[in-house]
Amino acid sequence: MAIAAAASAMVDFNDLAAQAGAAPPVVAYLRARGVDRTSTLALIALDVEALQKSIIQDYVDGIDIAGVTHKADPIHADVARAIIIHMWSEARRQWTIHTAIPAPPAAAAQPPAQASASQAPHNARVDEKPPKTFSAWQTQVESYNARLLDGERRRFPTQALLGAEEVLARMWHEHTVTKSYTPVSLSEILARRTYQASGEINPYAIRRAASATEEKDWVPRTLLAVIDGADSVSGLGPWPDRALRDRHIRRLPWFVAKARSRPGMMEQVVDFWSAIGWTLAMDLRLGKSFAEATKEIMENHALFYDAMAKPPKDVFVAASFPILQFDENGEEKCLVETGGDARVFGHDLWSAYRQWAVKHPAHSGTFLATDHGVTLWFHLAMCFGAAASVWNFNRAGDALQALLRALLLVFGGHYVDDFNALEFAETASAFEAFAVLFDLLGLRTKASKAQAPEVARVVQGVHLRVTDEGIELSPTERRRAKILAIIDQTLAENTLTPAAAIKPIYARAVDVARTSDDHLSVGLAAALRALRGMLKQVRPRFVPFAPAEKNMAVLYADAFFQEGDVIHKAGHVPPAAKAAPRDRRAFIYVLEIVAQLLPLLAFGDRLPQYWLAYIDNVAGQCALLKGYGKDPAVNGLLSAFWATAARYNWYPDFRRVPSKADISDAVSRDDLSQATELGWTWTDLPVDAILAVLFQAAGDIDYATDAAGDDLVRVAKPPVDGRAGAECAPAPASTLRRTGILENLVAELTAPSAGGEAVAETANAAAQMRQALAAQLKQSLRTPV
Structure with a gap:
């Protein structure tokens, strides 16, 4: 056949684009590149790789042609690539067919046998795998469109099956080659076709194309999804013959009616589709006609009712949502469980891990020396x-x-072989179910150590009590005495070996050097002393169920230091404290700590248990949270604070905040404009009394971890005469000037100490500091500001 005749015999370019589902931008780009004929598209590239380089890549990246930019939508780029390749493949196939050299006629003129779609080619093998592409697509679509409807050619809805060619190829292969029919599931075409019924891009097809492994088909769960699945199968126009196709389509409304009759049983409806699909496939394998097999299925009412009678599959966890019911008075009828109804129970495994058999005994060998030699066990x-x-x-x-949670819905935990859980009184039978499950697993528990459900129990040496508002925790006296004895022994010996180190002491716990120094460091010794002091004053800790409903205070504090300047203000550190910058390499972080401690200690009896303090210094934040550092004086300050926190039963929380977000940063630099504008309250703090205690704590770590906490608590409490330790009053205008602040400080320092008997043991030191600071402040007032 001549080339001109071959080009004229090929399908029209517009029809090819429509059959491939090409969008108008794709067709416009191909025409702009001069590819406006099917024969041109067939010869533009010899393979897909060449087509990718010459045509597709330019469209994906974007190209300007005659002043018009042609570029694929990034979201639909893969779809556009697939459509162009599909058009080229079909054009290439038609070109190969129409340009092939015809075979010579047979010597004996015999009437050719009428080719049938059901007859397999002479070179086809029954055991060969189904092809991935549907070679008969164009022929079947032409057959569909050749049938006239009201005198006009029909147009096959290519968009409904585009992307599902693999399913069509398998069905065609089964019908024309193997005769081993298999059913088409409701989701096969839905999950593979490029477009959804709404015309949008199918997300399942995109995910399947991007996945490197074959994904399992999803199963429709709703009535609408089932109807869409049946409708997608009804769009199978390329069936082997018209009668088979029409009778198949005639069966679908019958199935949709069955599905609509059971809208709440979609799982059984999907199983029913599978049952009728396999029944139809087996009948066709036996040689029955499609019409005969379909009729028998539609008349077999028992098949439908058997599928509907199947119980649903086991569901271990189901989604739920709250439902509020109200009585005739408009009040809620729901019962609300509170923490006070909870019970604590526990079990202890017998022999612990010795109940667990070793899978490979050769992995658990040990040598044992005896009088007769070394033995291997x-x-x-x-x-x-x-x-x-x-x-x-x-x-x-x-x-x-995990098994307890999955099988018994028991929420609990374990520490090695000790298991504990919380349950409501109505479900306290979980205590017995726990033991039964372990017994079924072949694990024995200690009956003597079993703890029946109670409101309060001892768990790992800790009293655990459940109340209406939260959980209360406190160590037992035996456990507290044991820990104190260990700390006292460690401090007395001044050593802590790696084997005795606890988890928080990371560096010491992993130290395996032969010449390592086991003596206590400055920070570790201070931490142990602070812990000992807090354990002596330990109080029950309370964990609320609703912490957001608790009263909480928020503190912003900041310190400012500029070497060479002499600036004194409320919250100062007097020179008698010997805290000069030359004594500390990072003096500012010490000031940041003092800036946090002064207001907290001054308002100790007024603060709630829960408070949040913002600090703009990372080193200061870490020191406050750890409670110790490398400097003995700083350790004394921190120990005094935590001793006070233990007496107040505080739940402190120090958070890092940038200086720009710290509203106290301006105040620390004598900028009181925002404070004046917002009408903040000026507060006179008992700074001298607090600093006197901190001064002594900085030099005496034993005092800091014990008596300093009591002294700081007394300083913050109002004296007997009713005067508060920290007085609050509106700031007069004179105090908003720097000189006014200094004058008020001088008057305060020369006045008698507000602490009274609260700090009697440190009165002399406080007096000396007040006099020294007053002299320096008076000297600074003579300098113009």
């Missing part, structure tokens, strides 16, 4: 005392904990 269970045994048992305990 293999353990059948985890070795008692071995670190690996504890580690692996904790993993097993986590698995058991």
Whole structure:
């Protein structure tokens, strides 16, 4: 066949684009590149790689042609690439067919047998795999469009099946080659076709194209999804013959009616579709006609009712939502559970990890020296005392904990072999169910250590009590005495070996050097002393169920220092404290700590248990949170603060905030404009009394961790005469000037101490500091400001 005749015999370019589902921008780009004929598209590239370089890549990246920019939408770029490749493949296939050299006629003129779609080609093998592409697509679409409707050619809805060619190829291969029919599921075409029924891009097809592995087809769960799935199958125009296609389409309204009759049983409806699909496939394999098999299925009412009678699959967890019911008076009828109704129970495994068999005994060998020589032993269970045994048992305990949550819905935890949980009184039977489950798993628990459900229980040496508002925790006297004895022994010996180190002391815990120094560092010794002091004054800790409903105070504090200047203001550090910058390499972080401590200690009896303090210095924040550092004097200040916090039963929270966001930054630099504008209250703090205590604490760590807390509590409390330790009053205009601040400070320093008997033991030191500071302040007042 001549080339001109071949080009004229090929499908029109417009029809090819429409059949491939090409959008107008794609067609416009191809025409702009001069590809406006099917034959031109077939010869523009010899393979897909060449087509990608010459045509597709320019469209994806964007190209200007005659002043017009042609570029694929980034979201739909993959779809446009697939459409162009599909058009080129079909054009290339038609070109190959129409330019092929015809075979010579047979010698004996015999009437050709009428080719049938159901007859397999002579070179086809039954065992070959179905092709991935549908080669008969164009022929079947032409057959569909050739049928006239009201005198006009029909137009096959290509968009409904574009992207699902693999399913069509499999069906065609089964019908024309293997005869091993398989059903088409409701989701096969829905999950693969490029466009949804609404005309939008199918997200399932995009995800499937981007995935490197074959994804499992999703299952429709709603009535609308089932109807869409049936409708997608009804769009299978390229069926082998018209009768088979029409009778198949005639079956679908019957199925949709069945689905609508059971809108709440979509799982059974999907199973019914699968059942009729396999029934139809088996009948076709036996040689029955499609019409005969379809009729039998539609008349088999038992098949439908059997599918509907199947119970739903097991559901272990279901979604739920709250429902509020109201009575005739408009009041809620829901019962609200409170924390006071909860119970605590516990179980202890017998022999702990020695109940766990070793999978490979060869992994648990040990040498034992005897009088007769060295012997080799293999353990059948985890070795008692071995670190690996504890580690692996904790993993097993986590698995058991997950089983309890999944099978019994018991929320609990474990510490090695001790299991504990919380349950409401109505579900306290979980205590018995816990033991039964462990028994079924072959694990024995200690009956003597079992703790029946109670409101208060001892868990790992801690009293745990559930109340209406939260959980109260406090150590037992035995545990407290044991910890104090360990701390006293450690401080007396001044050593702490790596084996005895606890987890927070990371550097010491991992120290395995032979010549390591086990003596206590300055910070570690201070931390142990502070911990000892707090344990002596320990109070029950309370964890609220609704912390957001608790009263909370917020503190902004900042310190400012500029070497060479002499600036004195409220919250000053007197020279008698010997806190010169030359004594500390990072003096500012000490000032930041003092700036935080002064207001907290002054308002100690007025602050709620929960408060939040913002600080713009990272070093100061870390020191306050840890409670110790490398400097002995700073450790004394921190220990005194935490001793006071233990007496107030505070829940402190120090947070880092940038200086620009710290509203106290301007005040620390004598900028009181914002304070004046917002009408803030001027407060006179008992600074001298507080600093006197901190001064002594900085030089005496034992005093800081014990008596300093009591002294600071007394300083903050109002004296007997009713005068508050920190008086609040509107700031007069004179105090908003720097000189006015200094004058008021001088008057305050020369006045008798407001602490009274609260700091009697430090009165002399406070008097000396007041006199020294007053002299310096008076000297600074002579200098113009």
